[in-house]
Amino acid sequence: MAVVYLTEEALNKLKKDLHHARTVDRKRISGEIADARAHGDLSENAEYDAAKEAQGKLEARIAQMQETLANARLIDEEQVDTSTARILSTVRYKNLRTEREKAVKLVSAPEADVSRGLISITSPVGKGLLGKSTGDEAIVHVPAGELHLKILEITRDG
Numbered sequence: 391m392a393v394v395y396l397t398e399e400a401l402n403k404l405k406k407d408l409h410h411a412r413t414v415d416r417k418r419i420s421g422e423i424a425d426a427r428a429h430g431d432l433s434e435n436a437e438y439d440a441a442k443e444a445q446g447k448l449e450a451r452i453a454q455m456q457e458t459l460a461n462a463r464l465i466d467e468e469q470v471d472t473s474t475a476r477i478l479s480t481v482r483y484k485n486l487r488t489e490r491e492k493a494v495k496l497v498s499a500p501e502a503d504v505s506r507g508l509i510s511i512t513s514p515v516g517k518g519l520l521g522k523s524t525g526d527e528a529i530v531h532v533p534a535g536e537l538h539l540k541i542l543e544i545t546r547d548g
Contacts, residue, residue, distance in 0.1 A: 393462075397478070411452050411455065422444070426441050465478060475521060476521075478495070478496065478497065478546060479496050480545045482541075482542045482543040483519070487538055491542065494507050515530050519541070522541050523544070524541050524543055526540075
């Protein structure tokens, strides 16, 4: 897995979620498996099968969080250079076809939340904006075609 850049807030949330999964969720699922075993024949026990499947999904999620944590690098938002679009930059741009302006914050994949204007640097738009400066134009390839964007402003706030 590649390096994952996280803010202090996202890193703390990841640690909290991992702790909760290891302690609370594991204990809950273990109890569900024990309850299902108590119902007798495991070969035809749907509750047991569902609990075992949930256990497998939880363990995979825990492993993924551990890997992300192992590869996480903390980034200081105060140190983000605003001469070019980088991770943690807020980029205001205009879609040259629709003439609409939009501002997005470039973040790591685990922090992405499009509804809050947080887009991943690994998304098509994120990749297209990375490295650009104010005044630059970017052609971004998305599933629906091409977007032609003009960078209006790069900040580290918001």
